[in-house]
Amino acid sequence: MSREAPRTRLRIVATILAVVAAVSAAASLPLIASEAPAFPGVVSETPYFATHSADLRAPQGVGSASGSAARGVGPAGGSDVIFGVTATVQLPTNSSPDGVAADSANGTVYVSESKSDYVAVISGSTETVLTMIKVGSNPSGIAFDSNNSEVYVANFYGDDVKVINTSTNKVVDDISVGMSPVGLACDPLNNTIYVTDQNANNVTVISGSTNKVIKTLPVGVNPVADAFDASTGDVYVANFGSSNVSVIDAVTNTVANTISVGSGPLGVAFDGGNGDIYVTNGLSNTTTVISGATEKVVTSVKVGTRPVGIAYDPAHSVVAVVAERIGQVNLISNSTNQVIANVTVGGNTSVGAAFDPLNGYVYVTNGNSSNVSVIGTSVPPPFKITFSESGLPAGAKWTVTLAGTIQNSTTGSIVFSEPNGTYAYTVGAVAGYSVSPSSGSVTVKGFPIPVAVTFTAVEYPVTFTESGLPAGTLWTVTLNGTPGTSTTATLSFSEPNGTYPFVTAAVGYKASPSSGNVTVDGAQAYVAVTFSKVGVTTYYVTFTETGLATGTTWYVTLNGTPESSTNTTVIFSEPNGVYAFSVSNVSGYNQTTSSKGTVTVNGGPQGVSVSFSTGQVTSTSPSSGSSLWVYVLVAVVIIVVVAGVVLMVRRRQPPSQSTSSPPSPGTPGGPQ
Secondary structure, three states, rough: OOOOOHHHHHHHHHHHHHHHHHHHHHHHHHHHOOOOOOOOOOOOOOOOOOOOOOOOOOOOOOOOOOEEEEOOOOOOOOOOEEEEEEEEEOOOOOOOOEEEEEEEEEEEEEEEOOOOOOEEEEEOOOOOOEEEEEEOOOOOEEEEOOOOOOOEEOOOOOOOOEEEHHHOOOEEHHHHHOOOEEEEEEEEEEEEEEEEEEEOOEEEEEEOOOOOEEEEEEEEOOOOEEEEEOOOOOEEEEEEOOOOOEEOOOOOEEEEEEEOOOOOOEEEEEEOOOOEEEEOHHHHHHEEEEEOOOEEEEEEEOOOOOEEEEEEOOOOOOOEEEEEHHHHEEEEEEEEEEEEEEEOOOOOOEEEEEEOOOOOOOEEEEEOOOOEEEEEEEEOOOEEEHHHHHHHHOOOOOOEEOOEEEEOOOOOOOEEEEEOEEEEEEEEOOOEOOOOOOOOHHHHHOEEEEEEEEEOOEEEEEEEEEEEEOOOOOEEEEEOEEEEOOOEEEEEEEEEEEEEEEEEEOOOEEEEOHHHHHHOOOOEEEEEEEEOOOOOEEEEEEEEEEEOOOOOOEEEEEOOEEEOOOOOOOEEEEEOEEEEEEOOOOOOOOOOOOOOEEEEEEOEEEEEEEEEEOOOOOOOOOOOHHHHHHHHHHHHHHHHHHHHHHHHHHHHHOOOOOOOOOOOOOOOOOOO
């Protein structure tokens, strides 16, 4: 490889890095530029804001305590309920509580204190201060993000947002935003946080997953509060200086609409019960109701002097409006859009409001009184303790034991009635389900108590096992509408107790069973499926032998498949085609027919005859002419050998002697 090639690659890498650096620098410019200068003419005072929980779950009910009360019409039109201050949580002396947000996950309430630069953490069950967290300068707006279980705090004079981890109650991040941040709203659908920058006339958008600023949007004059509409996915921003509401599309993060409201809007809240948006108008002492579906003003409700904070209470279908100048909370029915009750709270600078879905209380911050009022409802004793279940099928029986008394139900609720006190309870087990909580205690203090019980179905494996398919063949099972595929011998699902329909299939094969039902009853369930080839007709191929002794084993291999028999036939089954066969030798027998060959199957059965014979096993027989010459040659050899033997014998014999008597002396011829 030449030296020029690596040099070329280095040049390319350097160019890419330069481009990436340039793009990154360009992308950061809008974020830096978002720190707009202060809006001229804005009066420097304690910021106004509205707070609201981002948790959109259904409420769990109301809590308990004692305090001043105001009678109001029940949300369903039934008997009256009594709204009142059920508890007062005292904060450090000379503190000025402003913003408030409820953590729906662990039952705590977070309150920002603008004078002391702290956030107070309040227990929603004991209504006492658990700890104080140091944050930035002049904390105001505060919101809970249910996606990552963090609390976001806007520091008005610090131009930043502090992030608190609710598990440790420690500050874990600091995010720079626009000038004078006040309001906060969390969008749990897109995991984003929207911060109103009052003196910059914009909204800063923060990613909840990275805690980084992702966009800055210009809105109206002096935006002070915002709320997320879970039904439409929009964010509503109250602009105090321009007396209107900006509607932000949370998907595109663009301003999609502007709606005129009353004078000096200070707070905004989404009503999940009717899909409307409620806006408090601080300078006109009204609350504007906007339809979330049409983004049009529905009506205007007259409320107390200087309405600021606002929160939706789904437990009683009311909207709580904090009238700052008179230290009062006006409760608006969301069905009639009329004030149905007024509750007096502490001091004349009551500002923030938030609903806690775990205990059903509304928390109101009282700036001059250095405390937080807790608003709930009460009824005469004894007081109902209502256990409400979710997760069980209709008609399923479940039980609760409270203070030694057992009740069961096949509906969604079990109700006890008890005087003030603390009572232990247990929830009975239901086969095939786990339950949370399975036990605990409730404290009655003059108010009804709700307890939510969640049942979760326990799932068991449902395993389908196949046979008959070639290895690696794809097959499918659809169980209770859920499809699954496999190329192995098993396919598993997971289901709770119950009976579920299934369908099985494999291309080119017939399944048995092809459909049916499988029942799960507290244990793993199994279904065996057998597949057979479809669309192919087979025919018998029969090999018939003659010559073997009865009971003799003989072997035939057809198309690679060996078979044996001790009778006169070996039978195969094959579709149309040409197949090779071989017949194995049998000891002590000759095959008088060919031992190898092919057989053709063409729309019908086929037969092959095999012949064996006894006697000496010989090689292939020569022709008759060749046999004669062999015999002649053998005879000649024998004659030659015999002749040779005779000659040798004769040569070894001594000369023969006369057998006549020797002549006597004197006879003629004799020795003289």
